[in-house]
Amino acid sequence: xxxxxxPGKETKADPRGGAANPGPEAEGRPAGGEARNPAxxxxxxxxxxDLRLWGLARTSRPSPGPLEGLPxxxxxxxxxxxxxxxxGADIQHRRLVRLDDGVLLLWxxxxxVWLVRSPLS
Numbered sequence: 001x002x003x004x005x006x007p008g009k010e011t012k013a014d015p016r017g018g019a020a021n022p023g024p025e026a027e028g029r030p031a032g033g034e035a036r037n038p039a040x041x042x043x044x045x046x047x048x049x050d051l052r053l054w055g056l057a058r059t060s061r062p063s064p065g066p067l068e069g070l071p072x073x074x075x076x077x078x079x080x081x082x083x084x085x086x087x088g089a090d091i092q093h094r095r096l097v098r099l100d101d102g103v104l105l106l107w108x109x110x111x112x113v114w115l116v117r118s119p120l121s
Contacts (some may be wrong), residue, residue: 032053044097047090049088050104051099053089054117056083057077058115059077060078065109066107067107070102075116076115076117077117078113079115081108081110081113094106101120104117
């Protein structure tokens, strides 16, 4: 597979062997449009415990390092990791769950769980 460079420059072989124009899979979505976990695999449907987390968390801005500068359309909340664990939710760093109206990302940073909620477009 080759990727085109800037006009007038030669093309180079893609070391990954993938397409020059990555599809939705490269953006973390399978071709069918379902949300995918950053670590791979389809995002699971939110459990009642996952939904409780959102209600327990407090609205936050700004967010820590890797979550800094997220688009304004995302809702961000946080809560202490110990409280999140007591909620009964499956707390894993970079866990993505499907909601009826969007997706929820759990981001563990030190002793805090950040919840990033994105609506479906």
